[in-house]
Amino acid sequence: MNVAAAVTHLLPLPAGGGVAAPLDTVELQSELDVLADEALRARRQGLSLLAAVRDPRFPALQSFHQGLRDALFLEIPEELEPWARLAANGAGNPPLQHMLVDFARGGDDDRRSALQAALAELLVFEAIRLRLFVTAFRGEEFEVVGGEESDVDAIAYAEVATLLHRPELADPEVRPLTVLLASASVSLARDAQSRAEELRDTGEDTREELRMRARLRAALRELRLPEAVLLENALAALLGEERRELAELQAERPVALDGMTRQAMDQRVSRGRRALAHPRSTWPRRRRPALFDLLQRA
Known part of the structure; x- marks a missing residue:
């Protein structure tokens, strides 16, 4: 099974209650294949995923990255809410966690293996980034000290790049994405603390401007x-x-x-x-x- 098929087979789809699956898994697998191709091209050009998802030469990656962020704020139709709650409240789907990390840690001996590894690394990065986004922006604290969405992206990618190939993540008793997220959350807290210390040496006007922007962005996150x-x-x-x-x-x-x-x-x-x-x-x-x-x- 390739990584695209693994994702579509292991998604937390509703098991009953008359709720239709919210995804066309065939279409999803096709889109994942396109993402894999762009992720591999970026890798072979020496670009990090952090750079590639902002690079117009990789439109699928760019659209996927922005689209995932925006999808966090879409109102969930009533018929899909059970699926969404399952996805949000689940235990992290350990089989999918290990499947993705195993693929991402794979070699690139042939094109198929390289595509799988590139796509899996992208999905691991995006999974950590989205959860870290929620942690960072559930309140105003990170933005009050000058933190932005791009900083969350950078922290998430740094953790994935640093820890993905650590042998501990291969332990079957470990939930690798949970470990990566925990480490990223610690890095986020340290980053916020460092920013707060730097702000002590700035003027009140700068601090008030950051507070105003944080309040405004928090208000925008409440809107449709x-x-x-x-x-x-x-x-x-x-x-x-x-x-x-x-x-x-x-x-x-x-x-x-x-x-x-x-x-x-x-x-x-x-x-x-x-x-x-x-x-x-x-x-x-x-x-x-x-x-x-x-x-x-x-």
Whole structure:
């Protein structure tokens, strides 16, 4: 069995209750094969995964990386919530953990083995990165000291690159992804502490600006995904970022904005801006939980 097939066979799909599987596993396996090809190309060009997922020469990797992040904030339909809760509250699927890590630690003696190893390393990285993202942004503390999403990515990748080939992860009694996440969480805490110490030597204006940005980003994470993405872009100047044209933003964030007209996006920005100036009860918040919400409570 190759790594793409392993993932599709070991996903925590619902076992009953009339809940349909939320994934087309054939399509998923096809998409994983494309990701494997790009991940291997990046590896053979000497690029780390951290660089490759931001490189436009690898569009599937770039889209996958951003899409996973945005998918954390999609409202979960009622019929899929049992599956999502199973995925969020499960014990980490030890067979899948070992399968992925074993593939990622594999050699590249032939193209098939190399593809499997490259894809598995990507999936391990993304799994750690997404869980670490939830840890970092369940509150405002990491952003208050200047931490950003790119820092979470870097910490997650550093842990995977450092620990993936450690012999301890091959122990059948060890859950390797759980170990990697625990180590990454420690590194995240150390990073935050280091940032806090550095901030002591900065002016109050800098610290207040970081607090304001942290509050704003925390508010955006409460909103429905389209509003969050559109308002983040509209308020880019306040967040120290560059504002994008809506057509460009829509192409970059299809999970959030695919299929929306320019008029619909403009209307959501206008309504959202007005709502944020009023009490939280008027904000365009999620009506149903997202995976981000479930993982926070897990």
